[in-house]
Amino acid sequence: MPKFKFKDIAFNITQKRKPTTDDMETYIGLEHLDSGSLAVTRWGSKVPIKGDKLVMEKGDVLFGKRNAYLRRASIAPHDGLFSAHGMILRPNEEVISSKLFPFFICSDYFFDAAIRISVGSLSPTINWSALKELEFILPDMEEQEKLAELLWAANNTKEAYKKLLYITDELVKAHFIEMFGDPITNPLGWQSKPLLETGKCKNGMNYSSNESGVKIHCLGVGDFKNLSEIRDTSLLTMIALNSPPSEEYLLQNGDIIFVRSNGNKELVGRCLAVYPDGNSITYSGFCIRFRLLIDSLKIPYLLQMFKSNSVRQKMVGRGSNIQNLNQKILSEIDIPIPPIELQNQFEEFVQHTDKSKFELQQNIENLESTIKALMSKNFG
Known part of the structure; x- marks a missing residue:
């Protein structure tokens, strides 16, 4: 399988602008990204947003470059502004399938390499200057499309259980x-x-x-x-x-x-x-x-x-x-x-719902294991 530098796989979107009061409803910060989840389920700020922020478009991959060990990368659910402590990444579709790209960024293969180049002890941060030079092996485009189809099917089922x-x-x-x-x-x-x-x-x-x-x-x-x-x-x-x-x-x-x-x-x-x-x-x-x-x-x-x-x-x-x-x-x-x-009555009610929650959690964990296994097999 061919090897590519990350700068040939992804574009780092650096456009910024000053926030307005309208942005408070749709702003996404690093605190809104959940480790290991492509979905963003909450957003917005109750206080005025200060400083220039990155301009995101729906479908962009939002990457938490600060405190990289938390492994946060999710898909933007709408247009708006994103934290300047993150990166906005878009796929180079000549090299990687746009459908596969979010899974690649969330993979241990990518994050393990990215975390190794993070700098700083208090809030380890990944810099684009180092990230862009990392090399990754990718399957051919036909295999990427097949893999993306399997991963999205598993991911959508997982999100339904969640x-x-x-x-x-x-x-x-x-x-x-x-x-x-x-x-x-x-x-x-x-x-x-x-x-x-x-x-x-x-x-x-x-x-x-x-x-x-x-x-x-x-x-x-x-x-x-x-x-x-x-x-x-x-x-x-x-x-x-x-x-x-x-x-x-x-x-x-x-x-x-x-x-x-x-x-x-x-x-x-x-x-x-x-x-x-x-x-x-x-x-x-x-x-x-x-x-x-x-x-x-x-x-x-x-x-x-x-x-x-x-x-x-x-x-x-x-x-x-x-x-x-x-x-x-x-x-x-x-x-x-x-x-x-x-x-005691409430405890009985909780015990009943906990049985359902346990089964749902088991299904979620099984699907997460399937997704990880597919990515591990096909990346690197």
Whole structure:
């Protein structure tokens, strides 16, 4: 198969302009790109956009050159402006199929090479001057078209499952509000307590990649995905430590874990419950653990309360630059405590929907594996 420099595969679109108030509705920033997803499902800015931005057209590939390790590349859903911390890429259709191009940019083959040339330690960034010189092997055009057809079929099915997953989550949110009311305004007048009077928080463990000796599974930000709970902890990343973690860094059944810090602020504040069932599991320093210590609250109720729009707004909606959650912010949240009978009813409802969500998530992961396998076989 022939080899091409990236500058012969893609055009880097550098046209910029100053934003207007109309652009606030359609603006796409890096925070709107999800790792590993071609689809952009949210956009817009609630605050005025400052500085010149890149001009995108519908169908362009939006590439997150900053914090490249997050592997963000998606297709522009409309014309408008894109963050200057990204790149806008268009295919050279004499070399690569326009239908295949987005999958090529999202592939491990491309991202692994691109990440190797990123510069900077705080926010590793990919520069066009280095990227354009990278060389990649591509199949011939006929094979590209066949591959693109297979990849789009798998991707469209995956997106349909993701939509069903989203609808299921929205159903749970609506049922929660119907039963308990908004947890911040507490319109039903439930007795409430500050969060830290119901349990305790603990930041996760920091460790370095050059440690060795003790191996242990570790729950990190990459494990959250769209999950509400994790029961099979054997699938978590295995890390090596110089010594075993202390008891306070080991997770217990029913612990709720929050994303504390992440380059993608959309992930900050996400939470799930974990059930190690006696296995030794620790958690990353980018997370916060909450451990419930009273019997008048149930984990499914508490978890959905944290996922509600108003509580998430209170946790992470404090300005466009806030990308960290801390224990002080959590301590300011009051927890309404409805009758345990109502919480039990809600738990039964969640258990029913979780079965559907598990099947949908399995289908999504199977399709993602199929897409990765197809790309791995045909690229490089």
